[in-house]
Amino acid sequence: MSGNQVRYRHIRTAISENDRSFALLSIANPGDVKKALFFVHGFAGKATTTWADFLSLADDGLTSRWWEGADMFFYDYHRASIREQIHDNAVDLFHFLEKMFPAPPEGLFNRPEENLDLRPRGFCYDEMYLVGHSEGGLLARRAILMAAEKDQGLQAYRNLSVMTAPEPKGLLKAYLRLFAPAIAGTLLTGIRGLIARSPVVEMAMAVVVAAAKQGLGPEAPPVTTARNETKEMADAVNMDCFRAHIVWADKDWVVYKEKYPKDRECTNSHRGTRHTTVCKPNEAYRLPLEFVEKGIGACV
Amino acid sequence: MSNESERLQRLVTAEFSKGMLVPDRDAYTSGQALFDYGQWLESVTWFSIGAEIGFFERQSAEEAVKLLWQQKAPPLPIAWPSWFRQQKIFGEHLVYTGAWPAYRREPRFVTERLDSNQPAALAIFQAALLLSREFRDPCCLNLQRALQSDEFFPNDFFDHVKGAEILAVLTGDDQDRPEGPANLIAGFLQLIDLLAAFEAVFPPVGEYGTGIERSPRPVLAKLIGNLLAWRVNLRDSRTNEKLAIIKDAFGALCREVIEVNQWFPDTSRRRLEQLLENWRDRSDPDINLVGELPLEPGPSTGNLSEPEDLKA
Numbered sequence: 263m264s265g266n267q268v269r270y271r272h273i274r275t276a277i278s279e280n281d282r283s284f285a286l287l288s289i290a291n292p293g294d295v296k297k298a299l300f301f302v303h304g305f306a307g308k309a310t311t312t313w314a315d316f317l318s319l320a321d322d323g324l325t326s327r328w329w330e331g332a333d334m335f336f337y338d339y340h341r342a343s344i345r346e347q348i349h350d351n352a353v354d355l356f357h358f359l360e361k362m363f364p365a366p367p368e369g370l371f372n373r374p375e376e377n378l379d380l381r382p383r384g385f386c387y388d389e390m391y392l393v394g395h396s397e398g399g400l401l402a403r404r405a406i407l408m409a410a411e412k413d414q415g416l417q418a419y420r421n422l423s424v425m426t427a428p429e430p431k432g433l434l435k436a437y438l439r440l441f442a443p444a445i446a447g448t449l450l451t452g453i454r455g456l457i458a459r460s461p462v463v464e465m466a467m468a469v470v471v472a473a474a475k476q477g478l479g480p481e482a483p484p485v486t487t488a489r490n491e492t493k494e495m496a497d498a499v500n501m502d503c504f505r506a507h508i509v510w511a512d513k514d515w516v517v518y519k520e521k522y523p524k525d526r527e528c529t530n531s532h533r534g535t536r537h538t539t540v541c542k543p544n545e546a547y548r549l550p551l552e553f554v555e556k557g558i559g560a561c562v
Numbered sequence: 563m564s565n566e567s568e569r570l571q572r573l574v575t576a577e578f579s580k581g582m583l584v585p586d587r588d589a590y591t592s593g594q595a596l597f598d599y600g601q602w603l604e605s606v607t608w609f610s611i612g613a614e615i616g617f618f619e620r621q622s623a624e625e626a627v628k629l630l631w632q633q634k635a636p637p638l639p640i641a642w643p644s645w646f647r648q649q650k651i652f653g654e655h656l657v658y659t660g661a662w663p664a665y666r667r668e669p670r671f672v673t674e675r676l677d678s679n680q681p682a683a684l685a686i687f688q689a690a691l692l693l694s695r696e697f698r699d700p701c702c703l704n705l706q707r708a709l710q711s712d713e714f715f716p717n718d719f720f721d722h723v724k725g726a727e728i729l730a731v732l733t734g735d736d737q738d739r740p741e742g743p744a745n746l747i748a749g750f751l752q753l754i755d756l757l758a759a760f761e762a763v764f765p766p767v768g769e770y771g772t773g774i775e776r777s778p779r780p781v782l783a784k785l786i787g788n789l790l791a792w793r794v795n796l797r798d799s800r801t802n803e804k805l806a807i808i809k810d811a812f813g814a815l816c817r818e819v820i821e822v823n824q825w826f827p828d829t830s831r832r833r834l835e836q837l838l839e840n841w842r843d844r845s846d847p848d849i850n851l852v853g854e855l856p857l858e859p860g861p862s863t864g865n866l867s868e869p870e871d872l873k874a
Binding site: 269270271272273274275276284289306308310311312314315317318319320321322323341344345376377378456457460461538539542543544545546 | 566569570572573574576577681682684685686688689692693695696725728729732733751754755756758759760762763765777779815816819833837
């Protein structure tokens with residue numbers, strides 16, 4: 263792609279069996295597409311509205327050409343995010359990720375009846391970026407832990423059966439990019455959480471935060487499990503998937519701003535960002551795009 | 563145009579066409595059928611603009627417009643912008659010049675500002691098209707129907723809606739989702755989320771980054787703002803009256819759920835009003851088309867406009 267002035271864009275395609283999820287596939291030469299980016303929204307969110315305007319700015323002439331070599335998967339579990347438990351949603355996400363990375367189903371790219379023929383048979387990705395917002399961040403961490411549990415090489419190393427740490431493979435190759443993640447719990451759940459996450463109400467949270475003590479608290483099992491197990495893994499192996507890069511909102515009344523020990527966080531929040539806007543790039547606020555690409559290197 | 567571009571156009575056109583359903587003209591007496599007609603009109607217009615900028619295949623778009631022309635138009639809700647109700651007469655212009663009512667004196671406005679096959683324009687168009695599908699979410703759809711037609715606006719009291727009822731609406735399956743005020747407030751919550759997402763794609767004038775003079779974004783913001791205005795037409799007084807009831811109920815819900823002792827803190831209320839105003843202002847003001855068009859709309863009856871038989 264380098265040296266070529268043509269900007270390769272992305273085209274939307276449906277993902278079978280996940281009818282609200284969709285992919286934006288790069289039309290660059292197949293050999294240049296190495297990266298798979300997975301976007302996971304949070305409680306009561308949606309794949310489209312949470313991430314606008316990644317949808318178009320990835321193809322903007324002012325955006326890094328890094329994006330041309332990436333397919334983007336926008337995972338949607340809107341209704342399940344409200345009514346199902348964190349564990350169940352994490353399992354579903356884990357299965358989705360496993361299905362797509364590193365070897366996505368061929369039907370995603372090649373459907374003769376629809377004139378779709380984007381990639382050769384046996385196409386695989388090399389790199390994976392797992393991008394989560396709010397509770398999507400917690401789900402991402404849980405999905406990585408499930409992959410770790412399933413990885414025999416990693417388990418053998420942890421059981422001291424082998425002395426050399428394995429190279430990461432499968433989902434363990436992921437780089438984690440988390441926007442205002444709920445990895446240390448949320449202040450509000452249920453209908454309170456739903457109302458609080460509304461783009462117009464979240465500012466009201468400043469005056470009601472004292473009344474909000476019944477959420478997915480720091481000691482809730484889904485939070486403590488993820489924290490403890492991730493900490494153990496991060497201490498045991500030097501893999502990026504256990505060391506998330508995090509950017510927090512300037513004003514956030516929804517999640518506790520607390521990272522895990524080996525995580526790295528932007529220390530200069532973008533002024534004026536809120537829980538629901540921190541992950542939404544626009545022409546004037548490009549940090550989310552740069553953060554996905556470079557992690558906290560984008561926050562200087 | 564390269565074979566590759568044509569191939570991609572065919573691909574996205576095929577996918578878009580799958581979701582286009584031509585409504586049953588024999589059922590136009592029901593509010594639902596009218597709403598379906600509106601969705602079809604909207605789809606054809608997406609097709610037209612998309613063909614204009616090189617996103618969709620032109621031939622398929624022209625066939626869709628031709629089909630629209632062949633259908634007799636039903637009486638349409640007066641809550642819709644008048645030009646949207648009468649846009650069939652612009653159909654030909656839409657395909658060939660991209661003209662819209664407010665731009666009629668500059669009939670090539672869109673094509674002059676947007677070259678075909680600009681990657682940035684195609685991406686913005688695709689993003690807006692993706693977002694627009696959220697208007698078809700069942701709760702959001704119910705809200706739109708209720709705002710447009712008294713037939714779908716419940717007479718129940720709106721001030722006693724409980725948070726649990728909203729959750730039941732949002733988590734329920736389509737067939738057993740509760741109806742009534744809770745359904746509309748749930749739809750309102752989704753509408754707010756959707757309008758905030760549109761604002762990320764189309765920031766209000768003055769908030770664009772550098773290079774705006776060369777950006778296709780403001781041009782598409784206006785086109786798509788006009789195209790989608792019929793769904794929640796904030797230039798229509800009846801729509802605003804109903805929306806005020808829902809906003810009050812939403813405020814009451816916030817008071818109950820998050821224990822705020824006033825409707826909203828001022829910042830939240832201002833943000834809500836700003837979102838709605840930005841949505842309204844993205845579309846052109848309704849203009850009186852009478853005298854400019856080759857037809858004379860009859861007096862309105864109830865919530866419907868007179869039939870517009872454009873072949874007459």
